[in-house]
Amino acid sequence: MGPVILNRTIIQRIFGICATPQPKDEGCWTVSGKRVEVDLARAQELSTPFGAIRLEGKKLPVRLLVVRGDGDSFHTFQNQCRHMGRRLDPVPGTRTVQCCSIGKSTYDFTGQVMSGSAKKNIATFETTRNREKVIIQL
Ligand code: FES
DSSP, X not given: OXXXXXXXXXXXXXXXXXXXXXXXXXXXXXXXXXXXXXXXXXXXGGSSTTOEEEEOOTTOSSOEEEEEXXXXXXXXXESSOTTTOOOEEEXXXXXXXXXXXXXXXXXXXXXXXXXSSOOSOOOEEEEEEETTEEEEEO
């Protein structure tokens, strides 16, 4: 069986418009050196399985995609497809993330490329939960 394809329009794919928002509450995350902290009490997008946010700016060295798994696990990816650099989205109900572009490169939660145009894996970052904080080590 092939990968599950995220439901996106052809226009969204041509222009590389991802489904995952930046957090509504920009103050829900902070960067300190190589450590990123996300406050779950403020990051409502991560309150349900397969919820996700993209983190950009604040002097981050790379764009990040933070995904809640199907249980209480959290996963962080470099948010840059290894084909042409477009952003990724989680595919609900699967343990994969998928490029928003036409090539639909799909990676598992370890960052390994499973299908699509990309030939290389994406970087993932150690992500742990400590009470109401998600901590990402860059
Ligand atoms: S940029 Fe991701 S498949 Fe082309």
